[in-house]
Amino acid sequence: MAVASKKIPAPDLVPVRRALLSVSDKTGLVDFAAALAHSGVELISTGGAAKAIAAAGIAVRDVSDLTGFPEIMDGRVKTLHPAVHGALLGIRDDPEHQDAMREHGIEPIDLVVVNLYPFEDVRRSGADHASIVENIDIGGPAMVRASAKNHAYVAIVTDPEDYAPLLNALEMNIGSLSLEFRQKLAAKAFARTAAYDAAISAWFAETLEIENPVWRAFGGKLESVMRYGENPHQQAGFYLTGDRRPGVATARQLQGKQLSYNNINDTDAAFELVGEFDPSRSAAVAIIKHANPCGVAEGKSLKEAYLKALACDPVSAFGGIVAMNRTLDAEAAEEIVKTFTEVIIAPDVSHDAQAIIAAKKNLRLLVAGGLPDPHSPGLSVKSVAGGLLVQGRDNAVVTARDLKVVTKRTPTPQEIANLQFAFRVAKHVKSNAIVYAKDGATVGIGAGQMSRVDSSRIAARKALDAAEAAGLAEPLTKGSVVASDAFFPFADGLLSAIEAGATAVIQPGGSMRDDEVIAAADEHGIAMVFTGVRHFRH
Template sequence: MSTDRPVSRALLSVSDKTGIVDFARALADLGVALVSTGGTYKTLKDAGLAVTEVAELTGFPEMMDGRVKTLHPKVHGGLLAIRGNEEHEAAARTHGILPIDLLVVNLYPFEATIARGASWEDTIENIDIGGPAMIRAASKNHDAVTVVVDGADYAPVLEAMRANKGATTLDLRRRLAAKAYARTAAYDAAISTWLFEQLGETATPSRAFGGTLAQGLRYGENPHQWAAFYKTAQGANPRPGVATIRQLQGKELSYNNLNDTDAAYELVGEFDPARTAAVAIIKHANPCGVAEGPDLLAAYEKALACDPVSAFGGIVALNRTLDAEAAKKIVEIFTEVIIAPDATEEAKAIVAAKKNLRLLLAGGLPDPKAPGVIVKSVAGGLLVQSRDNAVVDAMDLKVVTKRAPTAQELTDLRFAFRVAKHVKSNTIVYAKDGATVGIGAGQMSRVDSARIAARKAQDAAEAGGWAVPLTKGSVVASDAFFPFADGLLAAVEAGATAVIQPGGSMRDQEVIDAADAAGLAMVFTGVRHFRH
């Protein structure tokens, strides 16, 4: 028995009318009867097509500002009736229900409505009811009904019908049904997320997440893993970053590129461009050098000095418009990605000489204080938490040692803690004069992080020809408290003179005593920045 299903009647009801006239005309040329609603009916009628208004099909007028038009048995019966089922076909004959073989619907633009910051009333009016109901009905009955929710599928449907004497194949109908259910799921997720945000609710009994495909990726973290990038619905002020980038040049972005670029840009967003230029160099989602300076060139040179070996093949993020001077320096070594709010024409031309280097312009900087949600999959579920939007400038720093930090130490302590927020735990960051000079990331013990950071600083000193590593006379930040004094003592050995840490350990006093014995200044933030 053939699984091909001929299309004799189509119902078209679209919000986005791009391409609908050409598609409908092609359907009519294939002998398909057209039924339509409201604005779509008028569009097709004005184009000279023979089309039946849905009110004529149902015998019931559209009403309540169009809220009620397709929620009718003659629509849903036509979509849901099982072909070849005697009971269904008898009911259809009794009630004058005609089969609908093709449904074309794209939904009210809810996501675009919230993106433009519409009022509550306008946003509610852009929640589609009849559209999702029809889509779900047609998708359930995909054994007989073809459902189209994306204009990109007009051509494949026509191609199939022309190749199969006006019929569609079961394989095509199944793929389109899966796509349709994914669309309604993402649509409902956008609505529920927006409503919860308006209400300020967090740990809700059910939570939906959805997105639209932005890019199919060659593979994931490793070649044997599949990957894709989906964009979620954004409000009136979308967060600048990987979802807003405009790629000017370079190879296609990979999963790892996107992940690392997101980490880099979130970090550099901590630095207000009106106050200072800042540059972050990222490798495997961890910074290998971060610095601020009077301009991007100075900041980049300081950031690079922290770990020039690891910077090779890294991601460079800038908090200001990329200029020619910085661009010339950055392209001297192999770099995977440069991301900035914008770039000058001269800088673009300089980067263009490196054809594989991706230049991404995000159009703005992410606000580190803005709320948001982070989702991580675990076996059998999802872990959901709010974004870490605590910023050191808003923290009440408490001096806990006999010696208070100097003004310069305090400036560098804030800088170091700002960076530590974006380093994988356990985290130790040495900083001096507005630049990282040693970073220890992702170790199982904090003392190991302190020693690795010092070792990398020693390597950088040898590469730079310096007499002593820059950790001498630096400050040090820890993302969480020191559980024992050994981690602090390792920082003392490296040459640190001041410490910033959250505090809160049962052995805080032991650590404070060790700091006093070494002549260190230490401040507690009361805020932890674990990043796993």
């Protein structure tokens, strides 16, 4: 049953006479408290915050003096008291509330400054279960929500970044805060507690292995406002969820223009792809355009891998994203800057390489500090009208032991290596995906087509174009292997790949017409392996 409103209008300006400061993050706290005290604001505080303020010689009243009750249970109970929440929730212009406050000796609090126990940081640190639970804040969110609900009279600050704007607003309004300012603080406060509770509920679901909880919440903090989204008429912002998986969200940008919406989307796709390749085994480079790879390769060096990747589709590489699985060195940097590139992302960068990139001022250079683990779990979220589609990250990695030879001819060891390479790339190509590979490099990629045979033909056509650009007599698909992200529903897609020159095929299998496809492979002397794993990517 809904609670009826008394329809008491909120005042515009509310003087700030008393403030309650209860913070975990003490960044800027003492200076902020000093400025409030200088303005004549009475300060009330708790625990370590009170000690820090008092140590600076600033008059502060402990919350236990206000409640008449000590902090108990290791500080678990300190602000959960009518003397606090009555001071926050009381409607100052309601006679009944006024009488209750007078009767119980409750004085109003006009400003509350709270930031919550660092649950998200403790969870990411790998702390044990008990430590994580102990960092679930209870009193803090209760005060935040109480103050935000009663924003008609109370200002709530949940972020040290708001200290300076609040002090400026107090000065502009001679010790008062406007209703509009209080409303904006309240909106931010509710968003903060929502994101906090989302992190806690997600941790419980993960810990208890609840794959599909009845209520699913997601939260994030605004990192940057984009100039626009995918198109200029779309607004966009970049939010950080707190996941420490190495990638575009955790990377440091060393130079270049602000990342756009499309830059971030494409850079994430590129770095996730190169994360498939162990840097201790080989250097790997991926060139991405519109979230699809236009060239991927392994090599003994990043320079070698980059040049092999570039050769796959040099036209599409113009204005693309380049990702690598090793520290960017000068030799590779010199090659990359020869082609217009939007973003480079790597685990690290050498000083010499950074100096080379610096000559291209608009080129964005990101250092991620590590590689994403292709095996790690996680969630993928997609919005649809009226809802969210949530699934686990595609963390399936197919090894040579997983391959099942289904044809009369068994692939050679070299073909096996190229088949594994091609299938790893196909995992990151929009469906329907066809990837031709040879000597540890893609030589033709067909992406995002409604028909698998069309993807096969487009990949072969691109290989022809690349051969012409390189002055080769025939496309590199001759003698290549081919990967399909899903099964061939008919033999036509396979026949198209054979026509392009593929000698071995890797695909999930599972079609009603597998026997027909296998027979076509045998008829042409082609080796084929099934993985039992599909990699649709929409």
